[in-house]
Amino acid sequence: MVTRYMRCMFIVPKYILREHVGPFLFGLITIVFLFLLNVIFRDLGRLLGKGVPTGVLFEFFGLNLAWIVALAIPMAVLVATLTAFGRLSSDNEIVALKASGVHLYRLIAPVLVVAILLAIGVERFHNSVLPEFNHRYRLLFSDISKKRPTLTLEENVFFDEIPNYSLLVHGLVEEGEKNLLKGIIINDYSDPEYNNTVIAERGELTFSEEREEMIFTLYNVEVHSIELADLENYRVNKFQRLVFSVPVPNMILKRSNSQQRGDREKSAKMMREDIVEILKRMDQREENIRQIVELDLNKIFIDGIWSDKTTMNEEKAIVKGNPPIERAKIRAKTVFQRIQAEMGLLEGLKLSVLSKQVEIQKKYAIPVACIVFVLIGTPLGIMARQGGMAVGGGLSLLFFVIYWIFIIAGEQLADRGYVSPFIAMWSANILVGLGGVYLVVRSVRESTFVPWDQWVQRLKRIVKGRK
Template sequence: MFLLARYILREHIGPFFFALTLITSMLVLNFVLQAMRYIIGKGISLQVIFEYIVYNLAWIMVLVVPMSVLVATIMAFGRMSSDNEVTAIKAGGISFYGLIMPVLLASVVLAIALVEFNDKVLPIANHKARVLKKNIQNKRPTLSIEPGVFLEDLENFSMIVENKDELGSGIYGVTIVDKSQHSVWRTIVAEKGKIEIDESSEAMIVTLENGEIHEMNFRKMESYQTVHFAVHRVNIPVENLTLKKSDETFHNDREKNIGQLMGDVLRHQKERDRRLELAASALSDEPAMMAQLDKKFQVMANDFFLQSSIFEKINEWFVRINIRDTAAVIRPKAELPDDIRLLLRTILKDSIKADSNVAILKNSIGRAVKKDSLQIIGLNVLQDTSRTTKIMTSQQLASNLSSAANYQRMIDQLMVEVNKKYSIPMACIIFVLLGAPIGVKARRGNLGLAGGISLFFFIAYYFCLVLGEDYADRQLLNPFFAMWFPNLFLGMIGVVLTYQTASERTFGLHGIFFWIVDKLIYPIRRMFNRGKVVS
């Protein structure tokens, strides 16, 4: 049995590393082509470019390893099936479960190693890659001029061009605004020009041809000068002409290990619960106001799942409302809009009748909603404006609930990253359960067939993963379910296919799935055979 396990694993080693090299090369090439737009022309050394690629290899490897497992499994079992080795092994008394067990154990070891890689290596590599990318982009920022877009990174200067050469030296339809003198506004317009970089003086020299200089003195508004020129040079001071490596201490969610992420989660949970306690205490301190709020105030909070008894206690006082019933708009991460704050002050002073307050507030809120498309957290209009404390209490309640919702949103985003560090490595195990029965069914061990079948599952898996991450970040799905759904879905299919192959029977929906797989295999196999005959 040990010799058989070693033989099966040896059959997977070659296809695994071949697929790993091939897929990694394709993704690296695609990454390099995308990165060239902010690397070319900046005088970056090959060492820095190589360093940048190596740092980004970390996240590429996390995606490529599960892909390679699926390709290798289909290729290995497909070749063994085509040579009738699977049939011979079964005839020797070893079931299909025993046949895939060594590969499953190897995939478990690989998944554990990938989890450690995600926790220890990936965050550091992501951080270094982001910082290095920022440093590269900051070097010679003027070379990132885009036609039709104002360049505002220049001190005391702004520039826009209609077109430029591919190499970035020639520019056409140039407009430069010189703001170096506070009392004089100078605008330079030219048909074309050329950019030169002087690293010794850290300046950008723009040589302009066939243009005009329009100058206006704000101290003497009646004086307006226009100067025509054939050739004019503008020296613009520019920083960061040489690559300067910074040591940035800030780490985003993808640059933290599991311990750091869970620490942030605990801190956000404490702050969320503290906000909910403040909201609950505001209600419990005044029983009369609780009844009053139940009738006259309704707060629509963001959707989130809170495992807190505090929220359950106050939830009965807060229900969803429509925009038309809204009396205050609160930005999740900002203060009240100025026009609504002014109207609230007017109400507190009792300078307007209550009936008119309702109409004015609703009209203002309607304009604010149409203008900013804000997320609404509203309060029903208080008809009786005699008690200022009630209004202030309602605003505090809305503010605390809004803060709690924001903390819950950050918790969900952190939990997405935590679950992702585990779910993607577990795909190695899932793909073994998928690849082994499909390879036996395909009875071919070539790369074209394995790659064609694997591509279908790659697209399905990573589409669900990306979509789930987006939905979880927007609090439309639970983070755990969003990150583990692709594994659960494909895992169930893999278990069914493995059971069918081991029991040598197909039925129901399982048979339909194998029929779909067969229809997918047949055209790929026919294309491969056609190419083989021609050669």
């Protein structure tokens, strides 16, 4: 009896897992195919127009498979769980197993264990394989695109690949041959006597192949210049429209051997190291602001106000155009503009930190979705009492949409600092997971949650009535 009982203990989990294999592979292949088809339709025409060899085409689409598989595995888990438990429920096998003394928790346990192992594997994939594939994909994409610098620029990330220049854009949209930018900051260190910072509200970016230059056409522009030999010599020029060129020697933006990586080309460990460095730069910017406030404003007050040895009060001095007062006003305005420029750079660094924190949380939140989808898929499959790919695929699609709305909206909000990166990336897992636990308890109590039979009968009556 003991041997027979022990044999049953292994047979049931094995049977449950075997029921998941087919739907999992079907779901994985289908989802990968749909994602890959979307990439092909999006990029194939452009690649063929550039005369890319067939081998490079296969490499290009092969490198896209990394991120596709990383997203498809959690989705396939949900498809498999809904389909497998839906079929077992519709064939009354769940009822038979319960009657044999097999608790529902024992049916869920082996699937949950495999989901945990899958989550660990997907997390390792996100932090080791995926960054390398993304890096190779970006380099290949840059090589194919040739002389399209906007392909290597990222929103809210400093781009300092070009010697003597540092670029930051807060918004980047490609419209055909036009590249529209918003919130542009260009630090120009090419002049040995002056450091120039160009700040523009919006602009367009093109590329000159003949001159090997990035050409910015900027609107509502401020150019901040400071003399390195005399830091008090600070001036600001304003323009409604300014054409600003940045040299790109030796086609540097092709970057076939570049070691620079974007956030999605790095592991969580690498991004944590980046955050430490950025925080140091933020501390330096804050120290610069503090020094400007303490030293420059104090100097303005002492030199501009008390150096006037007349007995006139401040109002009379301003009215009569007292030179020390006027100089103080001009210098105060200059100091204020310097503080604004420093604050703008500080804000850009803060957004960069938030962006990296979002990517770090995403590398762990998406793998955990494998576990969450088992929790929600198992009770829904059992309660629906209608097996097959149709029900599994339909419910999966519904939860995919809900889940990715949370992820995408959360990422946008977190990048702008409205919510914390943790809440943004984990809210979907928390809500869906809690819903799954609630439904599992209802399934154990055999409560009907999804009356599919009634819905099917109503649909049949509606169809017959129309005929």
